[in-house]
Amino acid sequence: MSGLGRRGRPGLxxxxxxxxxxxxxxxxxxxxxxxxxxxxxxxxxxxxPTRDTVDSILSNQSIPAVLALAAMVPIVxxxxxxxxxxxxxxxxxxxxxxxxxxxxxxxxxxxxxxxxGAVVGVLNGVIVExxxxxxFIATLGTGSMMYAVxxxxxxxxxxxxxxxxxxxxxxxxxxxxFIGLPVPAxxxxxxxxxxxxxxxxxxxxxxxxxxxxxxxxxDLVGIPTRRYSVYAFAASxxxxxxxxxxLASQQQIGNPSVGLDYLLPAFVGxxxxxTAIKPGRPNAMGTLVAVAVLAVGLTGIGQxxxxxxxxxxxxxxxxxxAVGLAGYxxxxxxxxxxxxxxxxxxxxxxxxxxxxxxxxxxxPP
Numbered sequence: 001m002s003g004l005g006r007r008g009r010p011g012l013x014x015x016x017x018x019x020x021x022x023x024x025x026x027x028x029x030x031x032x033x034x035x036x037x038x039x040x041x042x043x044x045x046x047x048x049p050t051r052d053t054v055d056s057i058l059s060n061q062s063i064p065a066v067l068a069l070a071a072m073v074p075i076v077x078x079x080x081x082x083x084x085x086x087x088x089x090x091x092x093x094x095x096x097x098x099x100x101x102x103x104x105x106x107x108x109x110x111x112x113x114x115x116x117g118a119v120v121g122v123l124n125g126v127i128v129e130x131x132x133x134x135x136f137i138a139t140l141g142t143g144s145m146m147y148a149v150x151x152x153x154x155x156x157x158x159x160x161x162x163x164x165x166x167x168x169x170x171x172x173x174x175x176x177x178f179i180g181l182p183v184p185a186x187x188x189x190x191x192x193x194x195x196x197x198x199x200x201x202x203x204x205x206x207x208x209x210x211x212x213x214x215x216x217x218x219d220l221v222g223i224p225t226r227r228y229s230v231y232a233f234a235a236s237x238x239x240x241x242x243x244x245x246x247l248a249s250q251q252q253i254g255n256p257s258v259g260l261d262y263l264l265p266a267f268v269g270x271x272x273x274x275t276a277i278k279p280g281r282p283n284a285m286g287t288l289v290a291v292a293v294l295a296v297g298l299t300g301i302g303q304x305x306x307x308x309x310x311x312x313x314x315x316x317x318x319x320x321x322a323v324g325l326a327g328y329x330x331x332x333x334x335x336x337x338x339x340x341x342x343x344x345x346x347x348x349x350x351x352x353x354x355x356x357x358x359x360x361x362x363x364p365p
Contacts, residue, residue: 005364029276035294035353040300047303055182059174061295063088063185065245067262068269068287069191070239075270075282076199077232078212079135083124083143084240084266089259090150096159099166099198106170114241120146121237123232150256160256166252174249183352184246188288189237195284208232264315269294272322280332294318 010053067084074081091113096112098109115287120142127138133234174361176183199205210218211225243262253256274280274296301310 002213008155011190023345026277026279029272029286029293033289033296036293036296036300040303044300044303049305053299053303057295057299058185059182061291062182062188063243063250064262064265064294065188065267065288065291066191066239066243066246068273068291069188069195069284070236070243071266071270072273072282072284073195073208073236073239074135074232075274076205076208076212077229078215078265079123079128079229079232079238081124081139081233082136082263083120083139083146084151085260085263086143086146086238087117087120087259088244088262089256090153091241091249092248093150093159093254094260095245095248095255096161097132097153099170099248100159100161100254106167108177110170110245111233113244114238117239117241117244120236121234121240122230125233128233129226129229146158150190150259154254154256158256165183166249171249174246175206178361181250187242187246192253192284192288200278202349204228204231212282241252264312265294265320268315268319268322271280272318272325275322275325291321298337 019355035132037049047053067088069085071081094113095109098112104112121345124139124142127133127142128135131138152234174184178186199208207218207223207228208231210221210223213234215225219363247258248254269287269291272290273284274282276289277283278286278288298311298314301314
């Protein structure tokens with residue numbers, strides 16, 4: 001019945017958005033970013049439209065952007081990983097502990113921490129999918145345990161390098177520049193491109209979207225929903241480990257509580273990003289646009305001399321708006337109209353069975 005329009009013609013939605021509405025939905029957030037930049041440029045002509053401001057945004061927002069991309073991947077499958085903030089804190093503390101106190105070579109430490117992040121992600125996925133525990137509760141529990149491990153490693157204090165400091169090669173991970181721009185911006189862009197290719201161009205990404213949209217339908221067509229959900233959590237954990245390496249290279253000190261400051265901005269970026277580029281579905285490029293909106297807004301507010309409490313107020317209000325807009329966009333995507341909220345969720349451009357992508361019949365590998 002969901003394929004019937006108001007006049008009873010099969011296969012036609014009740015109302016399709018026009019091309020103008022589609023463009024506004026897809027690129028409205030990008031236009032808002034440009035509009036905010038222009039507003040702050042006219043309001044603060046001496047400080048905002050400068051090279052220093054652009055460099056500051058590209059550099060300081062790289063870690064929130066990476067963490068927002070990490071939060072986005074489980075959301076694709078309909079799950080939430082609340083442990084990413086705790087995982088970020090543990091990852092960067094582990095980097096400092098192994099480099100400063102244990103004396104491991106920093107390239108080996110980076111690989112170990114990123115790999116450890118993937119392992120933690122797998123554990124989260126197994127607990128959620130095979131333990132049948134809601135992702136909110138499961139990841140909040142594992143996150144609290146990671147926070148305890150972080151406190152145990154640091155003894156509640158900070159890990160400070162010796163007089164010689166950290167290896168120059170390690171600090172260059174964050175401090176170096178490429179073609180005149182901060183190199184962390186290129187990490188974010190490369191990660192977003194990889195996720196875009198996986199989610200939008202590979203069967204793996206299509207299966208993840210099916211799992212998040214309609215797990216029952218995914219089971220019926222032979223997609224192992226549990227396995228793919230674990231894949232999503234593993235990818236999230238791996239990205240969190242990479243973000244921890246960046247954070248350690250940026251701060252050059254081990255702070256056991258710093259990771260929690262990134263949790264809310266990450267989810268704001270991931271949820272708000274599902275209203276851009278591909279409205280109604282979490283996507284990498286939309287997440288980048290959402291982070292850009294937050295970065296420009298917070299930078300402008302900061303340069304105007306706003307009080308410290310405006311930052312959590314901005315993030316909290318934006319999160320509420322993001323959740324509302326994401327839900328509205330998802331309903332429009334499912335039904336093709338703003339009515340019929342109960343229609344089954346089957347995203348467009350997804351294979352109805354794994355065989356449509358050229359694979360063998362049955363469950364995908």
